Amino acid sequence: MTIGREFGPRGKDHHDGAKSAKHSLNFYSVYPAKESGRSNKRDKQGSFENLVQVIAGGFDPSTTSAKQADKDFREGGIMILSSKDKQKIKECLKDVDSSIKKFHTILAYQFELGYDLAISPDVNVSRNPGYETVIGVFSGSSDE
Numbered sequence: 001m002t003i004g005r006e007f008g009p010r011g012k013d014h015h016d017g018a019k020s021a022k023h024s025l026n027f028y029s030v031y032p033a034k035e036s037g038r039s040n041k042r043d044k045q046g047s048f049e050n051l052v053q054v055i056a057g058g059f060d061p062s063t064t065s066a067k068q069a070d071k072d073f074r075e076g077g078i079m080i081l082s083s084k085d086k087q088k089i090k091e092c093l094k095d096v097d098s099s100i101k102k103f104h105t106i107l108a109y110q111f112e113l114g115y116d117l118a119i120s121p122d123v124n125v126s127r128n129p130g131y132e133t134v135i136g137v138f139s140g141s142s143d144e
Contacts (some may be wrong), residue, residue: 003108011053018048057111061104069103079107 017024018033033036035046057090059066070086071077079091 007053007055007058015048055112059104059107061101066104067100068106070100079103079110117135 013029017028018031019036020028021037023029023032023038028048029038029041030043030045031048031051032041032044036144038044039047061067065078068075068077069079070081070089072081072086077100089102089106090099093105096102096105
């Protein structure tokens with residue numbers, strides 16, 4: 001997943017991470033690069049070099065549709081968002097500097113979940129906190 005960056009440089013970042021001596025993400029553990037010392041692990045799912053970067057979805061944040069990401073589909077938006085969902089999104093992602101960018105981030109996390117399931121439905125290859133903060137998994141909230 002990439003937000004605010006081009007896909008090519010992000011792919012290179014992933015390849016560098018897969019080559020590193022110690023994995024920083026579960027994805028790099030599951031798909032180490034062939035030149036990594038981790039490439040002979042028994043529990044790997046494959047080699048990074050055998051993966052193909054596929055961009056199944058992307059959006060230009062300046063488009064009319066992307067500017068509607070903070071609205072429910074019944075209001076002309078592109079996601080299903082209750083009032084409570086909208087409020088949670090606005091309150092989370094403290095490092096994101098604008099409300100609409102928070103909704104763009106949530107939309108990108110939904111794309112990432114689909115990618116993760118396509119790569120490996122049995123293993124969460126990402127394990128990165130994403131929209132889990134919105135549903136309270138990483139915020140300490142226990143009301144959900």
